[in-house]
Amino acid sequence: MKITIISGSHRDPSQSMKVAQHIQRVLREADYCVEAEIFSLAGNPLPLWDQRIWEDDPEWREILQPMRTLFGASDAFVVVSPEWHGQVPAGLKNLFLLCSKNEVGHKPALIVTVSAGDGGAYPVAELRMSSYKNNRICYIPEQIIVRHVETVLNADPEKNDPRSDPYYQERIAWALSLLGQYASALKAVRDSGVALHKKFANGM
Numbered sequence: 001m002k003i004t005i006i007s008g009s010h011r012d013p014s015q016s017m018k019v020a021q022h023i024q025r026v027l028r029e030a031d032y033c034v035e036a037e038i039f040s041l042a043g044n045p046l047p048l049w050d051q052r053i054w055e056d057d058p059e060w061r062e063i064l065q066p067m068r069t070l071f072g073a074s075d076a077f078v079v080v081s082p083e084w085h086g087q088v089p090a091g092l093k094n095l096f097l098l099c100s101k102n103e104v105g106h107k108p109a110l111i112v113t114v115s116a117g118d119g120g121a122y123p124v125a126e127l128r129m130s131s132y133k134n135n136r137i138c139y140i141p142e143q144i145i146v147r148h149v150e151t152v153l154n155a156d157p158e159k160n161d162p163r164s165d166p167y168y169q170e171r172i173a174w175a176l177s178l179l180g181q182y183a184s185a186l187k188a189v190r191d192s193g194v195a196l197h198k199k200f201a202n203g204m
Contacts, residue, residue, distance in 0.1 A: 010044040024038055096131040
């Protein structure tokens with residue numbers, strides 16, 4: 001099983017990447033995951049969507065091919081998003097405009113949001129509401145909201161809150177194991193062919 005972790009922050013370095021790297025370490029030690037790779041938006045490398053994508057523009061094909069290859073070979077995703085001004089970063093929302101059902105359709109994804117304070121809920125709601133419709137990514141019911149992120153999941157134990165860090169470590173490990181089960185189950189849905197319907201290619 002291959003799981004791709006999307007680090008949705010444009011910043012470098014970022015707390016989102018720190019969380020993504022922790023998740024990668026957990027997955028690499030898990031018996032259900034063979035490969036775990038991080039796809040980072042640090043530096044915002046992808047241009048904004050435009051309609052030439054629908055026209056099979058060769059320039060866009062070249063830009064998107066690395067993402068399409070990685071995502072297409074993935075069985076599941078972890079989407080790590082910071083909360084900027086109460087929202088998902090523009091680059092991460094743009095990524096989902098650039099994705100199609102060929103890369104992420106009917107594959108499970110775990111939402112992980114990151115907040116420096118007590119926030120983190122708004123990006124969860126935004127991703128669930130408006131990032132899945134035509135690309136058909138399947139967010140699982142479980143989610144992780146890492147609050148006060150600077151005090152947990154640090155490589156230096158001295159920088160971690162002894163009350164919060166064990167909780168996040170345990171909950172993330174459990175949520176990832178659940179994601180692995182969804183990945184196994186949804187493979188059967190994709191293999192059935194029922195999801196490939198030319199008339200109903202897009203969501204309502």
